[in-house]
Amino acid sequence: MAEEVVLLDFWLSMFGMRSRIALAEKGIKYEYEEEDLWNKSALLLQTNPVHKKIPVLIHNGKPICESLIQVQYINEVWHDKAPLLPSDPYQKATARFWADYVDKKDFGLVPIKVATWGPFVLLNMDNEILQKDNIDTGNVASEWLGSSSELFSLNGVDTTLTYVCRCEYIIECNWKVFCDNYLDGGYHVPFAHKGLASGLSLDSYTCFYFYFKVHACVGC
Ligand SMILES: N[C@@H](CCC(=O)N[C@@H](CS)C(=O)NCC(=O)O)C(=O)O
Numbered sequence: 695m696a697e698e699v700v701l702l703d704f705w706l707s708m709f710g711m712r713s714r715i716a717l718a719e720k721g722i723k724y725e726y727e728e729e730d731l732w733n734k735s736a737l738l739l740q741t742n743p744v745h746k747k748i749p750v751l752i753h754n755g756k757p758i759c760e761s762l763i764q765v766q767y768i769n770e771v772w773h774d775k776a777p778l779l780p781s782d783p784y785q786k787a788t789a790r791f792w793a794d795y796v797d798k799k800d801f802g803l804v805p806i807k808v809a810t811w812g813p814f815v816l817l818n819m820d821n822e823i824l825q826k827d828n829i830d831t832g833n834v835a836s837e838w839l840g841s842s843s844e845l846f847s848l849n850g851v852d853t854t855l856t857y858v859c860r861c862e863y864i865i866e867c868n869w870k871v872f873c874d875n876y877l878d879g880g881y882h883v884p885f886a887h888k889g890l891a892s893g894l895s896l897d898s899y900t901c902f903y904f905y906f907k908v909h910a911c912v913g914c
Pocket residue numbers: 704706707708709710731746747748749759760761762
């Protein structure tokens with residue numbers, strides 16, 4: 695019987711990539727079906743009703759979900775072609791160890807501290823993991839924002855801010871150009887923005903760092 699192999703996938707998915715690599719290593723011909731993850735197909739929902747995620751490997755009409763399980767399945771079904779693991783138990787264990795290492799290191803979710811300050815959600819990327827119960831939300835301003843919280847409050851950025859709306863813009867530049875321009879703005883550079891810079895008393899211009907970078911300048 696001719697093998698019928700279908701992969702429901704999304705081109706950017708690192709999980710799908712696992713199965714694609716395994717199929718390529720074995721030289722298996724398959725039908726690739728690109729999923730729209732924002733509008734999932736009936737086939738995806740039907741074949742992976744538990745997680746509703748790609749990749750789904752469908753072999754002769756039978757779905758296999760979860761990329762690592764697919765790789766194992768591919769290796770077992772097409773065992774006569776290009777084995778994905780060494781046969782020696784010790785070498786196999788070593789290969790699995792490094793696969794697990796790369797998996798956690800590169801794909802693992804990194805736990806981070808999270809707290810809220812008014813309408814803001816603050817993320818602290820320190821390595822130390824703080825359990826939710828240990829977060830003293832009363833001290834977020836002083837412990838997380840330090841003296842920046844006063845500075846923000848003085849300038850109207852404080853816990854009383856409320857959500858008004860979200861606006862989306864399409865900006866035709868790459869992210870680095872956007873961040874450079876957004877962060878700097880160039881308003882304090884007289885030759886770039888004469889008019890704007892003339893409204894500032896540049897002698898008082900300071901850059902203040904405390905977890906945040908705040909540019910401050912007194913107006914003329
Ligand atoms: N543990 C799963 C993870 C699969 C996964 O997270 N797929 C993502 C795309 S990379 C997905 O389908 N997301 C759609 C959703 O979460 O609704 C695997 O290894 O196959």
